[in-house]
Amino acid sequence: MLFSKECKKILHSFTYILYCALVILMVVSQYFGESDGKVYPPVKGGDDYGYKIEEDHDIIMSSATVALTTEYFANRYVCYPFGFYKAVHLNNKEQAEVEKYISELSGLDSKELIDIKNNSNIYNYTDGTHYYSDYNVMDVPVSETLTYERFTEIMGDVDDILGGGSDYAVESLVVRFSRIPMTYEDAVEDYNELIEDDKITGAYARLFSDYAGIVLAIVPVFVAAALTAADRRRKMNELIYSRKTSSFRLVFTRYASLVTMMFIPVFLLIVIAFVQLLSMYSGEKMDMSVMFTLPTFWLLPNIMTASAIGMLVTELFSGGAAILVQFVWWFMGLMMAGTAGLDGMIGKYTFICRHNSLGMRRAFFMNWDNFVFNRIFYIIISLAAAVVAVLIYDMKRGGRFDGIRLFGKNSIFRRKA
Amino acid sequence: MNEKIVIKNVNKFYGRKQALFDINLTIEKGMFGLLGRNGAGKTTLMKTLAVLHKKKSGDITICDVPVEKAKEIRAMTGYLPQDFSMYPNMKCDEALEYLGALSEISKAECKKRITSLLRRVNLIEHRHKKVRELSGGMKRRLGIAQALIHDPKVLIVDEPTAGLDPEERIRFRNLLCEIAQDRIVILSTHIVGDIEATCKNIAVMDAGKILWKGTVQEILENAKGHIYTTNVEKRFLPQIKKEYIVTGMLAQTDYVTVRIVSDAEPDLPNTVLTEPDLESAYMYCLHSNGCDVMGGEE
Numbered sequence: 001m002l003f004s005k006e007c008k009k010i011l012h013s014f015t016y017i018l019y020c021a022l023v024i025l026m027v028v029s030q031y032f033g034e035s036d037g038k039v040y041p042p043v044k045g046g047d048d049y050g051y052k053i054e055e056d057h058d059i060i061m062s063s064a065t066v067a068l069t070t071e072y073f074a075n076r077y078v079c080y081p082f083g084f085y086k087a088v089h090l091n092n093k094e095q096a097e098v099e100k101y102i103s104e105l106s107g108l109d110s111k112e113l114i115d116i117k118n119n120s121n122i123y124n125y126t127d128g129t130h131y132y133s134d135y136n137v138m139d140v141p142v143s144e145t146l147t148y149e150r151f152t153e154i155m156g157d158v159d160d161i162l163g164g165g166s167d168y169a170v171e172s173l174v175v176r177f178s179r180i181p182m183t184y185e186d187a188v189e190d191y192n193e194l195i196e197d198d199k200i201t202g203a204y205a206r207l208f209s210d211y212a213g214i215v216l217a218i219v220p221v222f223v224a225a226a227l228t229a230a231d232r233r234r235k236m237n238e239l240i241y242s243r244k245t246s247s248f249r250l251v252f253t254r255y256a257s258l259v260t261m262m263f264i265p266v267f268l269l270i271v272i273a274f275v276q277l278l279s280m281y282s283g284e285k286m287d288m289s290v291m292f293t294l295p296t297f298w299l300l301p302n303i304m305t306a307s308a309i310g311m312l313v314t315e316l317f318s319g320g321a322a323i324l325v326q327f328v329w330w331f332m333g334l335m336m337a338g339t340a341g342l343d344g345m346i347g348k349y350t351f352i353c354r355h356n357s358l359g360m361r362r363a364f365f366m367n368w369d370n371f372v373f374n375r376i377f378y379i380i381i382s383l384a385a386a387v388v389a390v391l392i393y394d395m396k397r398g399g400r401f402d403g404i405r406l407f408g409k410n411s412i413f414r415r416k417a
Numbered sequence: 418m419n420e421k422i423v424i425k426n427v428n429k430f431y432g433r434k435q436a437l438f439d440i441n442l443t444i445e446k447g448m449f450g451l452l453g454r455n456g457a458g459k460t461t462l463m464k465t466l467a468v469l470h471k472k473k474s475g476d477i478t479i480c481d482v483p484v485e486k487a488k489e490i491r492a493m494t495g496y497l498p499q500d501f502s503m504y505p506n507m508k509c510d511e512a513l514e515y516l517g518a519l520s521e522i523s524k525a526e527c528k529k530r531i532t533s534l535l536r537r538v539n540l541i542e543h544r545h546k547k548v549r550e551l552s553g554g555m556k557r558r559l560g561i562a563q564a565l566i567h568d569p570k571v572l573i574v575d576e577p578t579a580g581l582d583p584e585e586r587i588r589f590r591n592l593l594c595e596i597a598q599d600r601i602v603i604l605s606t607h608i609v610g611d612i613e614a615t616c617k618n619i620a621v622m623d624a625g626k627i628l629w630k631g632t633v634q635e636i637l638e639n640a641k642g643h644i645y646t647t648n649v650e651k652r653f654l655p656q657i658k659k660e661y662i663v664t665g666m667l668a669q670t671d672y673v674t675v676r677i678v679s680d681a682e683p684d685l686p687n688t689v690l691t692e693p694d695l696e697s698a699y700m701y702c703l704h705s706n707g708c709d710v711m712g713g714e715e
Contacts, residue, residue, distance in 0.1 A: 001527075002518040009515075012506055235502040239563060242467050242496040243519035244488060250519065398487065399470035 002245075006257035015226035019219050020265045023212065027269045030211040035204060035273065038280045039194060039358060042187035049187035051179045053363040057148040063177035064155065065105045066140050067167060072098050073117050073135040080347065081165035088162050097161060101154045107143035116140065165347075171370075172347075175363065190359040199287035201277060202294065203358045208273055209298035210355050212266060216302040217352045220262050221329050224310025227258060247394035251311070255386050258307045263300065270295055298353060301378035305351070308385035315392040318403030346371045351378065419481045420570065421445045422466065422601060427475030429461055429625075436461045438626045440475070448597040450616030450633075451605040452699060458625040459605040460499060463575045466603070467496040480570055492520075495564030499576040502556070505549035509540060509559055512548055513566055520567035527566070534562040538592060554585030561592060572602045578611050590614045613695040621702050628706040633695060640698035643705075645679060647688040648672045657685070662710050664697045678704055 010016050042049060071077045075095060077088040090098065103109060108116070120135040155168040162168070167176045182190065194203045231237040240250070274291045306329075313325045346353045346367040353374060355364050364371075395401035422444040429437035437458050453459050464470040466477065468487045477484040484490055503512045510531050517527035535541045538558040543551065551559060557577055564572055574593065578586045593602055594615050606612060612619055613633065620630040629636060644664075649657060650672055657663060657675060661683055665676035677683055678701045682690070693701070703710045 001514075001524050005511075005515045005518055009504065009507075230504070234504050235500060236504060238464075238467075238469060238496065238498040239501055239503070239516060239560075240519060241469055242491055242494065243516065244492040244521050244567065245519045246488065398468060399464065 010261045026215040049182040060177045070137045079165040193361045201291040205294040209295045220306035221310035224307040225314040228314035241397040251390040304382035308382040312389040425476045448616045450612035450619040453622035457622040493570045495569035495572045497560045497564045497574045503548045510544045609696045640693035640701040644693040644697045
């Protein structure tokens with residue numbers, strides 16, 4: 001009874017309507033924009049068949065050495081610890097260590113490295129806040145005596161110096177640095193995988209989840225926050241606090257209804273996508289279940305985590321602070337979505353999993369273990385966040401806690417002062 | 418089961434500020450009035466009874482159940498806060514159904530009670546109206562209905578008549594009296610008229626302390642010999658207000674009849690010792706307990 005009433009409440013809220021509109025807009029403009037044409041077998045004699053990821057040690061060593069040298073020259077290393085963007089700047093001692101490793105990788109000494117730096121074109125760019133200069137390093141040789149084992153050791157050490165989450169992390173090397181152009185034969189194989197292994201729907205399920213995952217990592221936080229804040233905003237909290245029901249039952253029923261309601265439009269879009277595939281590929285053999293199971297496993301943790309965080313933050317903070325924290329989440333979400341856009345790049349802790357391609361099945365399955373770990377990790381995180389939200393709710397209900405305030409008369413900063 | 422509330426030596430703090438000082442009260446079945454000025458600590462005490470606030474020390478039992486057993490207390494307590502509302506888009510019966518679900522009442526039972534309660538609070542014709550369309554008085558009556566949805570043994574009502582028009586206030590008081598026939602009803606208010614019309618037993622609070630407890634008759638007795646009336650010319654009013662606690666003024670053609678609370682007979686012409694009403698008795702109670710009372714001050 002309570003579950004259905006909470007669902008009805010969500011259904012009538014403005015934030016939920018906005019949520020539905022954003023999800024539909026994202027999926028329609030991105031996924032349906034790309035999925036409306038049938039994929040045909042590649043034509044022989046084409047110029048570009050895309051690229052593939054294949055574990056080629058020579059390519060990995062060469063590309064990684066160039067990339068590391070480029071970042072070393074600028075002393076700006078892009079890392080994604082726990083999936084979040086971070087530009088790392090090293091001190092002189094750490095830079096010297098990296099230089100030592102580059103010398104070992106390339107067989108070049110300091111003077112030769114400086115020559116490469118001086119001969120490289122500099123291009124400047126800005127992210128809107130800072131101006132950066134990067135060196136367009138064209139070629140750095142790889143030492144002939146370097147073995148792949150030693151190379152991976154060096155890369156591991158460099159990743160440690162950078163604090164983890166860099167492109168040089170051993171588990172990222174293949175996906176990051178071993179991209180090679182596909183031949184016609186490769187393209188045929190990729191197409192055959194789509195038809196035979198993915199049974200068509202598998203590939204489309206990944207593309208659907210990729211696009212929907214971006215919006216579902218961010219927007220549910222606002223719906224959850226709005227629902228959680230509604231009691232106080234509507235002066236209804238004391239009427240609810242004084243009820244018999246347990247805090248656990250109340251918070252978890254609300255959580256379950258939020259997740260259910262936010263999954264409904266996603267499910268309907270999956271159905272539409274599935275019907276579209278049925279009409280496009282009529283006569284082909286399709287996997288009827290994967291179009292539903294994969295997006296559910298992929299996207300539900302996003303909704304669960306963002307909802308739990310929305311509830312937790314709103315319970316923990318009062319007034320403007322909750323809104324501020326939601327915007328921090330929004331910003332981080334956008335940053336993650338914008339930077340993790342490579343195919344098959346699914347880290348263990350990257351909140352937004354991406355695979356922005358219909359093909360490249362092998363690249364995706366190369367990270368399958370990471371993907372499964374990642375999704376289960378976020379389900380656990382979300383449940384843990386919901387349990388903490390229950391504890392905080394219970395404290396507020398019994399008058400033992402009134403939410404952290406960052407602004408105004410009862411701000412934590414003022415109290416300390 | 419012992420149908421009473423026993424409050425023993427209860428203290429409550431907000432941070433370092435003490436809000437309740439050693440409160441001792443026993444509240445039995447029927448209407449009980451808690452009278453006090455704004456900021457006297459009435460709401461704090463009400464919320465402590467409704468398990469919305471945690472006391473620092475002391476004991477509270479409601480029908481023999483210690484207040485620490487929050488779930489049991491919540492099951493037997495109905496609470497109507499001073500400042501409340503409901504989801505504006507919900508219809509009256511939907512709002513009650515929602516709160517009934519939170520009180521863990523079965524759907525069938527809840528529906529039955531909603532109809533009976535809406536009839537009782539005279540809102541049956543408005544059951545499909547949205548909460549935002551209700552007047553202030555209707556909202557309060559809906560508030561009473563929600564507090565009674567789980568048929569509690571205790572009803573705690575905090576300043577329920579503030580802002581209501583006289584007709585609605587009378588209707589509300591009568592409703593509370595009816596409800597109090599088979600349960601404990603605690604009415605917290607700063608409006609003496611509400612207490613006078615409904616309660617037999619009362620307590621007077623000020624600055625977090627209980628100043629007085631007993632029956633209405635007893636507080637009237639207590640004020641006997643300290644309430645006077647006098648007829649004075651209008652021009653002397655400011656001076657009288659400055660010197661005495663004035664609890665009432667009735668303008669006549671060329672003079673004003675003034676009601677005064679005083680320990681000794683005022684040194685004014687035509688002064689007559691008079692029977693106390695509850696308002697004057699309450700003012701005398703505050704005055705005799707050393708509270709700063711300026712009865713005639715506007």
